[in-house]
Amino acid sequence: MTSYRSRRSLLRTLAAALALTLAAPLALPAAADAAEKTVRIGWLRGPNDLTLAKARGTLEKALAEKNVTVEWVGPFPAAAPAFEALNAGSIDITAGSSTSAVAALAARVPLVIFAYQKMSAAAEGIVVKKDSGIESLKDLTGKSVAVNRGGTGEYLLMRALEKNGVDPAGVTRVYLSPSDSGPSFVQGHVAAWATWDPFVAIAKKSYDARVLADGAAIGSDNAVVLVASRSFAEKDRPLLQTVFDVVKADNAWAIAHKDEAGAIWAEAMKIPADLGPEIGVNAAVPTTAVTAKDIAQIEAIADWYVASKIIPVRPDIAAGVVTLD
Template identity: 75%
Template structure:
């Protein structure tokens, strides 16, 4: 009897090791989505994330849409969501503020997905012409990074350009009404500006020298407790990303619809944003660190966060 009891106990102890990595039944994953062209938006529209998580015995709850990464990260910090998307600049601000989050996917932004816009008839013809002008940016985010990086690269004193801190939607209104001379922004606002607001691109991401990227982020607690579910989300996002690269017009249609934009903008949005996503590499960490160093020297954040400690590498 003792041998039979020990045998049963040994078998019971072995079961967890032999079972496949799978979340407990009834787990919930809360994803905060943005009105933005990224892999989470694609997965939401195609229903792929729900299916992948259901296969893990979990269900998916969508929160949002959030207007930008900053409020989504505030929700993550408050424990209201587990996963969201943003830019590498948003990650730096969040890590500097000690929000308990990690980056688990990285997508370098295409040159056409960022830029500094001016009106078609503006006398501003070069970045040097921004001296003495006003530029709409979002404080501490991608817009401010793009402007400051462009000025630095082109030898323009940052103090010679007035930064007007506005949300993306308020920036668009200020730009169209002539309250600012230029607008430093990203997609879909680059496409909206050019196609709908009579803007031209003064400098795109390549001319600016931008190192910015779209990132997918998760709370530390979620990573520590529900790693199989994070892996399922990551794998599905990679699948959706490959689909988007092979179907740029359809991806653009999905993103335009999610952002309530005219269908005519879809091809340009698809072309600008259907670019490869990958797990975070050492080179990606180094690139974010360069932006973080620049953020500190520009006094956008008070301290340089430990970027490497804010990354989880998934295979």
């Protein structure tokens, strides 16, 4: 009897031990997942806060304290392909222009805007060759202009023509990516190029160009925006806030150290170092959370896009914004 009870007790002990052994490995993946959380950031080779944070390593340091790693995806040549990657679920956060964000929201890309940086007038414009003979926007009639479809370039051109009473039907829009626009401009396939920094600075320095109209002359309401996928913003709001806090700190540093920031951007964009000071002055402007005034400005762009038949219907801009501290 004693032997039977001993065996039964032993079996119970073994069963309990086996249960603990089986349970232990099941708890490990959850802990590992928490330690290995990753935020995927699509970076553009442009003078924005994310590019600066990448170069300075500030995001990696801040997020490591929260057991989060940073995966940099890119570089993307412009916002449109970055937004495509976000739409495909390949990245969580990226940068772009408010004009490109309007086009993306109209195309139902599930993004939310969480930071806003009004572009300086000198950071965008329409450039022509110095010897082109084009002296005013009215001289673009009968000419071709390189723009990126639905983005900053197309917005700048169409806005400039409207403001100066030039019939847009008389100006040919040539849809090219930024990387293709430069060679096309240099080779004379287009008479002008509507673009933004660093391409404005590059065109002036390397392509014998001059600015026909800058952002102020065009009446541009454009801004640099930082966006996140809607699912990321909903599921990881505290993490998004941390990213924004780091971005604001980097932005404040850039404003206080424009030459150094310009040098960092020039190196990151692989452009001549002597363009750094100009890039620093043009790009180091305040980044803030999105305010009601900013939303109204983006809505004005969206309304104008609809009126200009660039997009068919105005998206709900307010629904595409998340307000952070």
